[in-house]
Amino acid sequence: MDIPITFKFFDKLKLYQDYLNESSMLERTKNPYWLCEKAMMLWGYSDAHQHLGVPLSAGTFTKKERAEIIIKNSEKIGRNNYEAIEWIKGNIMSGEAVQRILENLITLELVTRDTSRSERLTQKNNSEVEDIIQLKEITINLKGFLLGELLFETYENPGFWSKNFRKYKFSLLIFYTTFVVLLFTVYFVFLGQLFQFIKPGEIAIFVRQLLGYSWWVTVTTCFLTYLGLKQVWNKL
Numbered sequence: 001m002d003i004p005i006t007f008k009f010f011d012k013l014k015l016y017q018d019y020l021n022e023s024s025m026l027e028r029t030k031n032p033y034w035l036c037e038k039a040m041m042l043w044g045y046s047d048a049h050q051h052l053g054v055p056l057s058a059g060t061f062t063k064k065e066r067a068e069i070i071i072k073n074s075e076k077i078g079r080n081n082y083e084a085i086e087w088i089k090g091n092i093m094s095g096e097a098v099q100r101i102l103e104n105l106i107t108l109e110l111v112t113r114d115t116s117r118s119e120r121l122t123q124k125n126n127s128e129v130e131d132i133i134q135l136k137e138i139t140i141n142l143k144g145f146l147l148g149e150l151l152f153e154t155y156e157n158p159g160f161w162s163k164n165f166r167k168y169k170f171s172l173l174i175f176y177t178t179f180v181v182l183l184f185t186v187y188f189v190f191l192g193q194l195f196q197f198i199k200p201g202e203i204a205i206f207v208r209q210l211l212g213y214s215w216w217v218t219v220t221t222c223f224l225t226y227l228g229l230k231q232v233w234n235k236l
Contacts, residue, residue: 008146011146012146012149012150012168013168013171013172015143015146015147015150016150016165016168016172017168017172019108019147020147020150020151020165020168021172030081030083030084031084032083032084032085032087032088032091033100033101033104034104035074035077035078035081035084035085035088036070036074036084036088036092036101037101037104037105037108037110038073038074038077038147038151039070039071039073039074039077039088040061040070040073040101040105041105041110041140041144041147041148041151042073042076042077042148042151042152042155042156043066043069043070043073043148044140044144044145044148045145045148045149045151045152046148046152046156053139054139055114055137055138055139056102056111056114056137056138056139056140057102057137057138058095058098058099058102059095061092061098061101062092062093062094062095062098064093067092067093070088070092071085071088071089071092073155074088076155076156077151077155102138105138105144106138109141109143110140110141110143110144110147111138111139111140111141111144112138112139112141113137113138114137114138114139150165150168
């Protein structure tokens with residue numbers, strides 16, 4: 001019997017950790033390209049697109065109507081990142097800038113380069129094939145749609161837990177806290193078992209001293225963990 005459980009949430013949690021977490025390189029740099037790329041992925045998941053496997057080119061995004069949607073999405077996502085938003089407004093109609101963005105999305109593995117059309121044209125005219133390659137046609141893959149869904153949950157349909165990626169931040173918080181607790185549990189169990197098999201003497205005294213130091217280390221670690229968790233919770 002099939003168990004009706006999917007691991008989609010964990011896939012999205014990994015995407016959040018890799019791409020949207022505040023500590024990730026993409027989010028720290030405040031790069032206008034990344035803001036535009038997120039706006040495109042949000043459009044890709046929205047009702048305006050949502051066609052897996054449909055090839056897209058630079059010309060798809062430089063059209064006025066679609067460019068306005070990308071600008072609107074970037075304003076939702078970027079909020080106070082005014083410089084990046086202004087850059088997008090000034091460059092979204094530029095085919096060269098959009099081509100570079102599409103290349104970035106390929107590198108980030110959020111889209112796949114579409115080669116089906118160029119393969120069909122190979123038999124007709126080599127110059128046509130080169131033109132198609134220059135357009136950099138892409139298709140949004142499943143990872144890209146999942147990232148778009150993450151963005152859609154937060155910026156288009158926010159609830160208490162989806163607002164500001166709260167459920168993913170909270171899940172990572174639980175994971176890291178559990179890891180620290182397990183690490184110290186294994187540490188003390190190991191030392192306790194080791195102490196039982198050691199005869200009294202210098203080694204035993206050393207272990208007792210180590211246990212004493214460990215108590216202070218544990219208290220300090222718990223206190224620092226509390227401060228860290230409090231800081232993270234305030235950002236949720």
